Amino acid sequence: MSPDLENTERFRSTLERLADDLAVEAGDPPGQFRTAGSAEETAGLLDSALQDLAWGRRRQILEALRRLHHGSYGICTGCGRPIDEERLEILPEAGFCGACQREREAGAEARFKEVQSDEEYV
Numbered sequence: 001m002s003p004d005l006e007n008t009e010r011f012r013s014t015l016e017r018l019a020d021d022l023a024v025e026a027g028d029p030p031g032q033f034r035t036a037g038s039a040e041e042t043a044g045l046l047d048s049a050l051q052d053l054a055w056g057r058r059r060q061i062l063e064a065l066r067r068l069h070h071g072s073y074g075i076c077t078g079c080g081r082p083i084d085e086e087r088l089e090i091l092p093e094a095g096f097c098g099a100c101q102r103e104r105e106a107g108a109e110a111r112f113k114e115v116q117s118d119e120e121y122v
């Protein structure tokens with residue numbers, strides 16, 4: 001069940017354009033972890049970190065295109081409710097509604113704090 005998105009075609013072309021742009025930006029697939037030594041190597045690491053980011057986003061964009069293809073674009077993967085069109089305008093690859101995204105981020109933060117407080121007792 002797809003939400004009645006008037007601009008589905010526009011979202012599709014935006015996503016396809018982003019995927020193409022990022023394919024250029026991302027270059028080769030994410031490399032293996034390297035240790036930094038010289039300034040050149042550090043710059044290389046930064047590049048590869050940016051590339052990893054580009055790859056991560058591209059993966060999400062391709063996922064969104066897949067959802068578009070299957071007619072589930074714009075539906076929250078978490079709660080199954082439609083994602084605000086305003087949100088999709090800003091983040092066309094969004095797979096979660098704002099509420100679910102906040103919940104996920106809060107969960108990740110809580111887990112991070114748990115790890116931190118565990119470490120205090122080591």
Ligand SMILES: [Zn+2]
Pocket residue numbers: 076077078079080081096097098099100101
């Ligand atoms: Zn949701």
